[in-house]
Amino acid sequence: MATTNRYPEALRRRATNEVLEKGRSIAEVASDLGMTNQTLRNWVNQARRDRGLAPGASTEQLARIKELEKEVAELRRSNEILKEATRFFAKEADRPRTK
Numbered sequence: 811m812a813t814t815n816r817y818p819e820a821l822r823r824r825a826t827n828e829v830l831e832k833g834r835s836i837a838e839v840a841s842d843l844g845m846t847n848q849t850l851r852n853w854v855n856q857a858r859r860d861r862g863l864a865p866g867a868s869t870e871q872l873a874r875i876k877e878l879e880k881e882v883a884e885l886r887r888s889n890e891i892l893k894e895a896t897r898f899f900a901k902e903a904d905r906p907r908t909k
Contacts, residue, residue, distance in 0.1 A: 826857040
């Protein structure tokens with residue numbers, strides 16, 4: 811299920827820049843922008859990972875992982891369908907033919 815962003819991307823960038831580049835506190839910026847400290851803390855932590863300032867997966871890597879997980883699930887479903895079809899046709903081939 812897709813999630814919707816409650817805040818525009820421009821606001822996210824502005825808020826994280828205020829903390830990371832201008833050195834303002836998370837609590838101060840969150841209060842000014844009307845959001846929870848935890849929301850902004852999550853954004854700042856991800857921005858640090860994206861900029862290589864903290865260990866962990868970047869936003870692009872997380873998106874790629876999600877895409878690959880979806881592809882793996884689809885391939886597994888296809889594989890199960892093919893296995894069932896193989897079993898079905900193997901039974902048909904083994905059955906004696908009557909005229």
